[in-house]
Amino acid sequence: MRIRLGLTSALALAAAAPAHAEMTFNRIASFATPMNMAEGEDKARTSSAEIISASEDGMTLIYTDSPLGVVGLIDITDPAAPKPLGNIDMGGEPTTAQIVGNMAFVAVNTSESKANPSGKLVTVDLATRKAVAECDLGGQPDSVARAKDGSFLAIAIENERDEDVNDGAIPQMPAGFLVKLPLKDGAVDCAGLQKIDMTGLGVVAPEDPEPEFVSINEAGEIVVTLQENNTIVVVGADGKVAKAIDAGKVALEGIDTKRDGRLHFDGSKEALREPDAVKWIDNDHFIAANEGDYEGGSRSWTVWNKDGTVVWESGASLEQAIARIGHYPDARNSKGVELESVDFAVFDGTPLAFIASERASIVGVYDMTDPKAPKLLQLLPSGISPEGLVSIPSRNLLATANEVDLGEDGLARAHVMIYQRSDAPAAYPTITSEGAEGVLGWGALSALAADPEKPGILYAVSDSVYAAEPAIYTIDATQTPARITAKTVVTRGGDAAQKLDLEGITPDGEGGFWLASEGRTDRLTPHAILHVDAEGAIDKEIALPPELLAGEVRFGFEGIAKSGDTLWMAVQRPWKDDPENTAKLLAYNTAEETWGAVRYPLDPAPEGGWVGLSEITLSGDWVYLIERDNQVGENAGLKAITRVPVSAMVPAALDGEIPVVTKETFRDLIPDLAGFHGFTAEKVEGFAIDSAGTGFVVTDNDGVADSSGETFFWSIGPVK
Template identity: 40%
Template sequence: MGKFPVHFPIPTWFASVSLFSTALLFGTAGAADAQVRSFAPLNRYVVGGAVAEIIDASPDGNTLVFTNSSDQQIGFIDITDPANPQSLGTVEVAGEPTSVAITPDGKYAIATVLFLIDEDAGQTIADQQPGTLVFIDLATRKVTGQVQLLGIGPDSADISPDGSKVIVAIEDEEDTDNLPGSRPGSINFVTINEDNPSESTVTAVDIDLAGIEGVNYVEDPQPEFVKFSPDGSTAAVTIQENNAIALIDVASEQIIRIFSAGTSSQFADRTEDGEISLTEEFKGRREPDAIAFTPDGQHLVTVNEGDTELESFGDNIGSGGRSWTIFDLEGNVVYDSGSSVEELAVTRGQYPDDRSEDRGIEMEGGTVAEFGEQPIAFVTSERGSFVVAYDISNVEKPELISFLPTGLAPEGVLAIPERNLLLTSNEDDGTIDFFQASTEPAESAYSPTAPQITSTGADLPFSAISGLYQVPNDPNAFYAVPDSAVSPSRIYRIEMEGSSATVVSALPLTKNGESVRYDLEGIALQPSGDFWVVSEGDDREGQEAPNLLSHVNSRGEVQQEIPLPEAASGAITRFGFEGVATNAEGTKVYVAIQREFEGDPENTVRIAEYDLENQTWNYYFYPLDTDNVEDSWVGLSEIARDTDGSFLIVERDNQGGENGAANARIKRIYRVSLANAEPGATLEKTLVLDLLSDYRWIEEKIESLAVTNQGYWFASDNDGGINYTRLLFVPRQ
């Protein structure tokens, strides 16, 4: 576990700022006056190819536990130095762990474990057995006991502040496609036997939804998330599919009240069309997932993911509020974020348009913690891959502190105020993010070599940057193109200033007066100022889009589309044109082709050359690296002409992202020369940069490279908003 920790390339001076901030926040002098003004990335830790879903920390904040559902394990990490975490190994739990928490005395890590059915043996959901609560000794990291729960399908769990009880949501999702189910979920309370955990007692609390206004499935509660109040007297439960919240008196284990979470109304993008526009009226059942109490115990914070089918009830009310909400304990809405978080996601390029017809950014995880005397709510977006932090000192008017990109699909979120830390566990790429609280403004977390990218507003969305080129005579301005995740096609202009990069305009592309929809993968300029862009083809049935080299004038009008010759186009796979460059004179255009032609030697791809005068195509062969992990592929994703006339090639594997950050091997920049090469020659390549080893580039898609006199700019394709656009400048050596 924990193959290697990955660090963000933050400025070296930030460490001293952060340490100073820690002293202000939690030192003996001036602590009460210190205010958290931001959280800044400290480290991204790779969890050895596994899944990191739910996390918790020991009372001293030095040991982290996480659920690894794919491997049926609980993982342990020493985070004494959060900038250099160390794996402490794993414990098998013989089932899928769904939640984990550590007792306040630090003695046990307690995990809820789902009984798995064996489909290969013919078992069905009807054969599923009750789950278990597994006790792991934190010191020895060995299972010391377990108890069977009173219900099938345990989900969330929480431990009371005094350490005497565990509350477990027994969701029992027997058939999510055919609600309501026949087995209603419930709540379990487990009274812990400290000396012999296997003798802990379990009681069940049934959830009766009869007479509760606004619930969806009266007979099928399906509780989702549980949380004790700060004083331990009350427990809150989200009943997600029923859009309801229950409050339970802990001493008597009796339900106090159940109320509907209601609906949220705002403007949203409800159409998956490649065009991001938060202009459509939207009303959605909140259907909250995570829930937390405010530090004073007087309010509840919910994260409104949604979980039913979008139009289950025929009333044009959607599923999920695309928001987070603060309720009082009577069920009255004190605050709802409305569309504000989605607006933030749009301006930062992290709105996933392909989720517009579903639940947008799909907010899911959340927690509340008090840093000093400052209450802060943290809310994650599963589909947008970010966490937002809000000061909720005034529950009616929360104030944004930070918008923080995370690894892919953050599920768990944990604040450790005593250590000045915020963590997220990111399910899809197997990473854990560490952020540090600071009294400095948010901008201090960025640098001129790793700037934050935003647009000027929600009316100028951007995403999926797949090509980058410097504006002539302006080292601080760049043209960029998005791939097919953005439609119609356009050319962005990005301007750099200090630690910020701003998308300031988008030039639409047209052909004969009509918008065009390309899968743009590269951009270059002719000496005349016109553009060359390449569109990647797709030979799959129903797509049949050709690979195209297109000449576009400065007004965005397509002047010419140049396909490959028929023989070549028939041999290329859907992984085609991936970058474009010209020679210095502008008489030849070069295109990087991502994968092998059919019939070409294995691990060899082509660089295509188009001669403008003769209107002919020629090809050079490029040898690929082969030290990638098994069952992955390696290909090209960019070509750019350097100042000496040679060409830089971006070569990468398809690992990282959903394939797991620990599987990333090849994110490299090579130099080739075409000056004396004859068509058909195999090129010799020289390594210029290894972005994985030198800059900890674990994101899957390094797809953009722009050359300047000072050095090289890189940008990642964020797959249409499912994660962040990383910008990195590397000076010439």
């Protein structure tokens, strides 16, 4: 018998339980959606993982994949090694699947147009993996919820608006509604379908409710969000509307309001909540993620009493926490992190809420012991754009469905991510600005250097993602996670320096730094070396000589290191005058103001990709470099630290024959990256060896653009 605890029961159990080690979630596996395609199918096709559910025994996951028109099944008998069970065609666009017993009930959109919506509920026998029944729903379905006892389903018939008509404004007919469908002996009673009218309830366009998301409590009551109408409706167990709640507005303080390549959390606004996903946490309270997708931008989530009163409001607090771990999507800041999905479950007596950010690709985990004061416990990294969540408390598991597939661009595929709750320490974030003054947002860490005297103190720079305010970050790596303790803006003439793409940093030994700007002439950003003082002010700029610029291509400096009077810069990829599969290591003598170079032998590029350098570091008798390909996930084949003897680094004049040095692989970083249990990241871009001889590595998260936003910072231990 399965025992389900209400919130009050859970609190009593939690109070009575003995003290134990702190429990945390850690990602243990990732499953790319192309894995479910059959042998011989074109796995390059776009696929997705959107809304996700679990079987009652917690051994199988089912997710909707609208681009392929299928539901995908995953065997998680061993959750750390998920296995594909294949796709099942739905004859339309599946939106949500729920499992009761051995049957999956899948809502499928079959609309020929937004103006003429239609849909069906398909019953899938999980034993045979075949569709065995269909039920006409009379409109375009979105969310599906199941009653706790498996006696009925609730389906939001959205009949969504056409965003290309009238700038996407509502009303747009026909109106949506709510469906209540009885289940008898594991089968849908189509004849018993109850259509519950939602018109006249919304506060924006009451004639066009557009029901979005539904949830059912143990009393059989249904809560449904009307997102565009900024309204939440509670439907009683008798199928009659009990309460229509105006979701109102939220006052946001300490947010970034400008999409300008800067991360400044000093703005404010008032925004409509516009709730999306909703979930009961007991018979009297529910939580809602306020995506703010229509006219809002509310960035928040709310705990509600079903009488319509706000019990607790997050405001900008979750967004600020997300910014501190480098996941803030500046390119989307009119709507911020867009909290879209929620889930709730009781794990070992602790009631937990899970709040997913679509744009930041993060899941916040909250202790809901006191619904009036939720406590943020963790921020979990997800794939790109988590759309759905499912908790499996009986197995201490959580899974996310991440909808964005960037395979056409050679980037990450859509994924399902699996997390396990245990007493192991939290593995993420690996680096944070928590504890720094205010909200110190950051991202796109593109280089790393060590303080020459202080063990564990490092410096990083941000690249062109934040070109409007290039910065140097001070990192304390003696803490876990590592802490960004300060941000120093690079300035020119007192203002944030422009036309920089910082990709290298090295201390000058006197409190200042030498910086390398990669450059991109087609965007009027010059290749350059810069010197800044301890306050970040540029006091010297060194341009490339004409004989170098004659052979330039887009890919310039990726790293800078200092040895005496000589600065060494790694050029990422071959320029026009380089032999195939070689790249220059450039030397500039600051005393003599002369240039020289050696050539570095690159591994051959993968089909359709390239191999290049991302960092250069000098330590002892060796010059260390990061050599990598531009591939992600299962296609990634080269992410490595290599090294060249210092004795071989004898620069030749640029107008003569440039020698090719011999390299050796010092460390393969792909196993390190695999240890984070996501897909293999593309941009390993920073490596430094501190004054105690410890090596540190960091990845570049591209400022959360076409990326999960994850930054991995780790130590490889003593470097000998």
